Amino acid sequence: MAASTVVNGLTSPNVSNADAGALAEEQCRAAKERAAIDSASRLPALAWLAGATFWLLWASFFGLVTSIKMHIPWFDVRVIMELGIISTLLSVPLMVLIARSKNLSLDAKIGFCTFAFVAAAALWLVLRTWVFDIRWSEHGGAWQTFGRTRMTHLSLIGYGWGTQAGIAGILWLVPRLSRTPLIYPNALIAAAAIWNVGIFAGVIGILAGLGTSVEWLDFPPFVPPFLIVSLAIVAAWGIVTFTRRQESHVYVTLWYCFGAMFWMPWLYTVAVIINIYSPATGVVQSACNWWFAHNVLGLWLTPIGVGAAYYIIPKVIGRPVYSYYLSIIGFWSLALFYSWAGMHHLIGGPIPPWMVSASTVGSMMMFIPVIAVGVNHHMTMLGHMGQLRYSPSLRFVVFGAITYTAVSAQGAIEALREFSEVAHFTNYTVGHAHLGAYGFFTMIMFGVFYYMVPRLTGQEWASSRLIRLHFWLCSVGIVIYFTSLSISGWFEGRQMNNPDYPFIQKMSNELPWLICRSIGGAMMSLGHVAWAILFVLNICGVGSRREGPTFFREKTSAEVEAELNGSTATPAEVALASR
Amino acid sequence: MADFIVYATVLGSIVFFGGAAILAMAWSFRNGQFENFHKSSRSIFDADEPVGRVTDRFPDAPRSHGTKNSSSEASHRS
Ligand code: HEM
Ligand code: HEM
Numbered sequence: 001m002a003a004s005t006v007v008n009g010l011t012s013p014n015v016s017n018a019d020a021g022a023l024a025e026e027q028c029r030a031a032k033e034r035a036a037i038d039s040a041s042r043l044p045a046l047a048w049l050a051g052a053t054f055w056l057l058w059a060s061f062f063g064l065v066t067s068i069k070m071h072i073p074w075f076d077v078r079v080i081m082e083l084g085i086i087s088t089l090l091s092v093p094l095m096v097l098i099a100r101s102k103n104l105s106l107d108a109k110i111g112f113c114t115f116a117f118v119a120a121a122a123l124w125l126v127l128r129t130w131v132f133d134i135r136w137s138e139h140g141g142a143w144q145t146f147g148r149t150r151m152t153h154l155s156l157i158g159y160g161w162g163t164q165a166g167i168a169g170i171l172w173l174v175p176r177l178s179r180t181p182l183i184y185p186n187a188l189i190a191a192a193a194i195w196n197v198g199i200f201a202g203v204i205g206i207l208a209g210l211g212t213s214v215e216w217l218d219f220p221p222f223v224p225p226f227l228i229v230s231l232a233i234v235a236a237w238g239i240v241t242f243t244r245r246q247e248s249h250v251y252v253t254l255w256y257c258f259g260a261m262f263w264m265p266w267l268y269t270v271a272v273i274i275n276i277y278s279p280a281t282g283v284v285q286s287a288c289n290w291w292f293a294h295n296v297l298g299l300w301l302t303p304i305g306v307g308a309a310y311y312i313i314p315k316v317i318g319r320p321v322y323s324y325y326l327s328i329i330g331f332w333s334l335a336l337f338y339s340w341a342g343m344h345h346l347i348g349g350p351i352p353p354w355m356v357s358a359s360t361v362g363s364m365m366m367f368i369p370v371i372a373v374g375v376n377h378h379m380t381m382l383g384h385m386g387q388l389r390y391s392p393s394l395r396f397v398v399f400g401a402i403t404y405t406a407v408s409a410q411g412a413i414e415a416l417r418e419f420s421e422v423a424h425f426t427n428y429t430v431g432h433a434h435l436g437a438y439g440f441f442t443m444i445m446f447g448v449f450y451y452m453v454p455r456l457t458g459q460e461w462a463s464s465r466l467i468r469l470h471f472w473l474c475s476v477g478i479v480i481y482f483t484s485l486s487i488s489g490w491f492e493g494r495q496m497n498n499p500d501y502p503f504i505q506k507m508s509n510e511l512p513w514l515i516c517r518s519i520g521g522a523m524m525s526l527g528h529v530a531w532a533i534l535f536v537l538n539i540c541g542v543g544s545r546r547e548g549p550t551f552f553r554e555k556t557s558a559e560v561e562a563e564l565n566g567s568t569a570t571p572a573e574v575a576l577a578s579r
Numbered sequence: 580m581a582d583f584i585v586y587a588t589v590l591g592s593i594v595f596f597g598g599a600a601i602l603a604m605a606w607s608f609r610n611g612q613f614e615n616f617h618k619s620s621r622s623i624f625d626a627d628e629p630v631g632r633v634t635d636r637f638p639d640a641p642r643s644h645g646t647k648n649s650s651s652e653a654s655h656r657s
Contacts, residue, residue: 023626030625177623249622250612262599270588278584291589315623318632324620328613335600391635451635464637543638 033179040181041172042456044188046539048168049449051196053535055160058203060525062153067521069146071514077144082128083121090120106542107465110533143207151211151218152203157437158216158296159227160199163264164192165445166304167234170257172452173311174238177254178245184237191233198226214275214285216293224272231265238262252327256307259335263299267292283350287343294342297436302404303334305444306373309401312444312451313380316394317387322379330372337365344415348424356417363415366408374405392467396447399475403439407432422497427510427517428489431482438524439478446474446531453538454546461534462543470530477523480516488513 068075094116098109128134142148175182182188198219205211205220212218219227238261250258271292274280280288314321321327340362343355381398388395410432413419423429450467454460461467488510495506537543607613624630 026626028627030627034625034627247622249615249619250607251619251622253623263596266592266595270592274584274588280584288589311623314620315628316633316635318624318628318630318634320620320624320630324616327620328616332600332604339596387633390637391633392637393635460638462638464639467637 034176037175037179037181038172038455040183040185041175044182044185044192045168045171045452045456047189047192048164048171048195049453049535050539051192051199052161052164052168053532055156055164055199056528057525057532059153059156059161060521060528062149062156064518064521064525065144066146066149066153067514067518069149071511071518077149083124086124087117087120090124091116094120107463110463110466142209147213148207148209148211151206151213154216155202155206155218156199159195159202159219162301162437162441164195165442165449166260166301167192169304169308169445169448169452170234170238170261172456173253173308173448174241174257177247177251177257177311178241179247180241180244183240183244187233188237191230194226194233195230198223198230201226212276214289216296217271217275217289221276224268224276228265228269228272231268235261235265251311252321252324252331253307253311255328255331256303256310259331260300260303260307263295267295267299271296286346286349287351287355290345291339291342294345295339298334298338298341301437301441302338303331305400305441306330306334306404308448309377309397309404309444312393312397312447313377313401316391316397316451317381317384319380319384322376322382326372326376330369330376333365333369333372337362337369341366341415344420347415347417347420360415360417363412366412370405370408370412373401377401392461392464392471393447393451395471396443396450398447399471400440400442400444400447403435403443407436407440410435422493423489424493426489426492426496427485427513428493431485431489434478434485435482439482443474443478446470449535453535457538457541458546459538459541460544460546462537463534466530466534470527470534473523473527473530477520477527480520481524482520484513484516484520 065075065077065080091113095113098104098112098116101109104112171182171188202219202223205223206218210220212220217224238258242258271288274288275285275292279285310321310327341359343351343359344363347356347360349356377398388398414423414429414432450461492506492510495501495509496503612619621630624632628634
């Protein structure tokens with residue numbers, strides 16, 4: 001078949017002259033087509049990704065603050081803010097000097113800049129404590145109480161980071177897989193702007209105390225119209241793109257992306273109506289709330305994450321998915337079973353037991369898609385694990401894909417009544433939530449972006465070391481986070497179920513684990529800073545260009561091959577020479 | 580009234596989502612999406628990035644890793 005002959009054509013002597021020429025031409029055409037499609041996606045995808053990265057940093061900040069407040073209740077956020085602002089002011093002049101220096105490598109520059117910042121922070125801490133003797137008159141204010149910072153964290157994670165990261169990925173994946181350049185770029189950029197205005201207003205609203213307290217829909221009532229308009233634009237774009245596709249095969253990733261784009265606007269709009277604008281009353285409201293919160297995870301974030309893995313893994317290692325059949329089964333069973341499972345969040349709550357039972361069954365059925373996806377990804381990777389050392393995207397995506405299986409197996413068990421009796425209302429749930437939203441979704445999205453961004457900007461990543469740092473901080477961070485909360489949560493649940501166990505004792509047992517969580521969370525947050533630095537450097541054009549003289553064109557693989565052989569021949573020459 | 584809206588939307592959603600899923604599935608059958616899995620799974624590759632081509636590496640990784648396995652895997656079908 002054509003694909004393998006190309007590679008063989010470069011090495012095997014028995015391909016005819018004309019064949020080699022035609023192949024080289026086809027190769028050029030394919031490379032140009034792909035580059036043209038990528039370049040049409042560039043601005044919209046990067047616009048959404050820039051928003052996502054910005055809010056990721058704030059989400060991590062609020063997560064960390066929330067976490068620290070659980071073991072240092074008098075912790076005052078203003079100290080961090082002051083520290084941040086003053087150390088930035090103190091260290092920026094130094095950083096400019098360092099960045100200008102001609103004889104330092106980029107890694108060294110980043111290292112010195114970091115050092116300058118930390119030194120400035122340390123200096124200010126010493127000055128403010130012992131020299132100026134500054135005290136705050138009171139501890140914080142209502143805006144930085146647990147209730148509001150947690151709401152801010154979750155909203156920023158769900159809408160600031162998660163959704164925007166997902167849309168950025170979709171805007172690159174869908175045109176590529178449909179083989180048609182992205183249309184209406186300006187509408188999509190406008191949608192990103194509307195979205196971010198909404199998020200900004202929402203964060204201010206929550207911190208000002210206007211949050212709705214409906215989990216996953218915490219933004220004040222003036223925010224949803226922004227988000228609905230924006231989602232509607234993206235969905236309309238999706239439908240038009242689907243009708244314009246040039247590729248007749250709808251690849252499994254496309255199924256997931258189109259499914260997600262179709263479900264989310266509808267879900268969100270309905271959820272806002274029945275929870276915020278015309279709220280259902282009493283117990284019914286909690287059912288509506290969790291119908292939405294569950295589906296936003298399972299029919300929005302999950303399909304994007306799983307779908308992206310189905311593209312990145314085969315594409316990076318250059319091997320089709322192990323079983324396309326299984327991948328299709330996985331998609332359709334997710335579509336059919338996932339939306340039943342929402343009530344497993346309310347096990348033991350005052351809703352009709354049959355609703356919970358139906359959801360438990362739905363959760364068990366989820367083993368089908370999960371096992372299908374897990375087996376498939378594993379078998380695709382088998383024999384290629386070595387590539388994990390060389391490909392940053394693969395590392396993140398495989399980490400996420402493995403976690404997907406783990407978190408789903410864990411979730412199905414959590415949906416059993418006996419288990420939930422212990423684990424519900426404890427930190428165990430929070431551990432699961434981060435394993436899913438972070439270990440699975442966020443890690444996969446990082447992997448997608450490590451592949452996507454250089455192909456959009458035509459710019460290589462500035463520093464391998466920083467990528468490695470990002471990976472290790474995030475992966476070790478989430479493992480610490482998850483392990484400590486799972487252990488703590490389980491014992492917490494057992495102790496709470498025992499009426500003879502003193503409640504205060506249970507509380508103090510948790511402390512060391514909560515401190516561990518803050519440590520893990522701080523590592524994750526630092527990893528996000530590393531990612532933000534890499535992203536900004538890439539956008540600013542620091543680092544080596546990806547391609548040769550032609551503006552924005554990917555190397556054809558024949559050129560890469562030529563470079564490997566140390567020559568600078570054109571594809572046609574390579575093809576001829578290989579006869 | 581509020582309860583009526585809730586039941587209407589929830590039931591409406593079930594009909595809407597379920598109906599859409601069934602229509603989508605019917606479309607895929609008619610359109611032949613379930614027919615040639617071998618080709619579908621290869622639709623993400625092209626002449627320039629064929630099966631067997633490794634397409635990602637750390638920016639400073641030695642070049643040879645990028646394409647190390649290419650020729651041996653081109654013949655490897657799964
Ligand atoms: C089929 C697989 C899954 C099942 C059966 C499942 C099951 C559950 C259950 C039963 C809970 C409620 C626990 C409690 O409150 O006691 C829960 C919570 C949660 N799950 Fe999953 N889960 C699955 C996959 C995932 C994935 C893939 C993600 C990430 C995208 C995820 C993210 C979450 C989050 C964020 C929560 C907490 C919601 C909240 O309280 O705000 N889950 N899951
Ligand atoms: C992109 C990364 C992150 C994602 C996707 C994420 C996601 C989430 C989610 C879904 C929840 C709701 C959990 C639930 O209701 O059960 C949550 C809560 C929380 N997260 Fe994160 N998070 C992230 C990063 C962090 C970081 C870096 C920290 C720092 C320690 C953190 C600390 C917290 C805390 C303290 C809560 C509140 C838990 C509670 O209510 O007891 N998160 N996060």
